[in-house]
Amino acid sequence: MDFSIKTYDAKTGVASIKTGCLVVGVFENKKLSQAARELDGKGAISAALRSGDITGKPGSTLLLRGLDSVAAERVLLVGLGADDPVSDKTFISAVQAAGRVFSSLGTNEALLALPLEAVKNRDAAWAARAAILALRDGAYRYDTTKSKKDEAPVGVKKVALAASSAATAAAKAAVAQAVAIANGVALTKDLGNLPSNICTPTHLANVAKKLAKDFKFGVEVLDRKQLEALKMGSFLSVTKGSEEPPKFIILKHMGGKAKDAPIVLVGKGITFDTGGISIKPGANMDEMKYDMCGAASVLGTFHAIGEMGLKLNVIGVIPTCENMPSGRASKPGDIVVSMSGQTIEILNTDAEGRLILCDALTYVERFKPAAVVDVATLTGACVTALGHHNSGLFTRSDDAHDALANELLAAGKAAGDTAWRMPIEDAYQEQLKSNFADMANIGGPPGGSITAACFLERFTRKYTWAHLDIAGTAWKSGAAKGATGRPVPLLTTFLINQANGKKSG
Incomplete structure (x- = not known):
């Protein structure tokens, strides 16, 4: 059209x-x-x-x-x-x-x-x-x-x-932006809807390379040996049970000034989530192909900003792998060492998204970012809390983080891709205590989406950060089953606003 x-x-x-x-x-x-x-x-x-x-x-x-x-x-x-x-x-x-x-x-x-x-x-x-x-x-x-x-x-x-002469200039600019966003949404939907035997970590890496070629992005794809050299023990613990090789994708759109700190988007890329040894029930498990929708939304957002030539420095980071059960897979009770050096007791192998994200969140410190936003289909608890209307937004509470949260919320409202801010408080951190490691990877059923965000927060204290839990908004079930393309409109609108001078950090 x-x-x-x-x-x-x-x-x-x-x-x-x-x-x-x-x-x-x-x-x-x-x-x-x-x-x-x-x-x-x-x-x-x-x-x-x-x-x-x-x-x-x-x-x-x-x-x-x-x-x-x-x-x-x-x-x-x-x-x-x-x-x-x-x-x-x-x-x-x-x-x-x-x-x-x-x-x-x-x-x-x-x-x-x-x-x-x-x-x-x-x-x-x-x-x-x-x-x-x-x-x-x-x-x-x-x-x-x-x-x-x-x-x-x-x-x-x-x-x-049809637009009046007074509104024509603004409407024409909006059309160009909207078409770019719609193209990004379509890519995100396509990736989400592909089955996991096609949309593997390697496939996501190839899509990133094609985007880099089409829009002149910088691109780098790290493999298992490089991840081992970086000591990403938490990420690698998730991929142990799979035959598919893990990938760690970095995309760079450097459309702003060279000295400007970048906005970094981090997308969870579990291309299929069985739950690992803590295996999920069989009913509706096919929908776990959508567990890479965070990664897909980052790729879709890059398509949009590349098409519109956004004058902003943006870096995308995508840790991607499968979570499968096998004789090599991580087991409940295993302890792994994250890239940050913090140790994690894996009480439930189905809480794997935070295990790959935490190493990615440590990795992005090297970019000295203005702000980091991670995007993940992280918890069923977020669906229970917010349903399928709002994505969950989590940040610390201080001036810089409140500003980032408000900018993301405003972008979501403007784009019709809404989010709702949820709390992160020290009281919830208590639920992540472990007798055997620096932390456990789950905090029990109460406040499950909050304790998941609290886990990620421990790896983000060197920069301004927000977490979007899109488990309830990234896809639809039932007769309308399919990826929604969210939160590409929110993310792209946020980045457009940043490019127009509403800076975070």
Whole structure:
């Protein structure tokens, strides 16, 4: 799907614009949006509302053809709810509804004339970004591993967004950003949806190398011998039971000034998680192919910032391996030495994500980062706490960390990819005590997502850091099973804000 901005003349409006389908909004109280009023010269739209052919409820639609004095072949009415200003949720619902109609129309072009500048507490640039992300999300299909590919999409392939002359410049910039983010989200979805026999650590490394070639990133991939030389005993303990070789991927997008400290993104890349010796139940274990969605989101974010040529220094670090049971696998009660020198008693081999992340978090000290954000499908406890709506955000509580947390939360809210801040307090650290090592890798069921974050926090005290637990938001189960691409919109929006001067650290 291609996207553009169409500037309309405020005097003539949208009625004179030729297109295969013109989308305008109507309200539940039989009120018309400005664009709909411009098309209602002989009252056809008002009549449709009065008759109940369309209610105006969010997401309701009605397709009209051959309206007098309207250049468009078709006019699609879309419900915008009770009244303006339109909420962001209602606006996105209207765009999604239009997208569903687009897929079956006999035209390849449409003009979206929904009120970009009338969304509550948002501007036209936000609305343009949100519309594109919603349309691309609805159009996403996965058929990579099917013998019979999905039929080529029909219907609308080119979408223009109508904007006033005052909003055109900002909307055009937003379109470029949104397309880049959508492409990053699509890559993240594709990687997450691939089965683990294809999406191995080596595959992730090859994807990183391709991104580096396409966007001129720096790239380095460390293998087992190099990890042994770095004394990453915690990371290596997880990969012991697998035949697949581990990889440690470093991507560098140095788009800022040479002296500027980088933002570092760290993504958990467990390409399949059986739980190891502490093996998981069989039901739904297939979904553990999604345990690399943190890594996939870092790769997707790099695709987005590379495409938009973001003027910021960003480094991505991805520790990736499988967690498998075998005669060589780590056992409950084993003690390993992390890269930091701290010792860890492995009480549960299914708490493996923190074991690979802790060595990565130690490794990134060498970059002297402005801030570090790690992203991981880390705990089922986070799903219990927050469900599937918000990712869990964890940081220490001081001025620098509060600022980082607020920037991430604001980016998530702006991108429609929300997070919720959870506590990290010393009281929770008590649960990680071990009689035999510096710490245990689990703290028991109470506050499981918090104690997991507390574990990671012990390896991040030399820089400003935040942790995103995306176990509840990275994929969907059931009939809609599939990767969501989150938190690529949050991360990319955060980085855009940093490049625009809202610096962390």
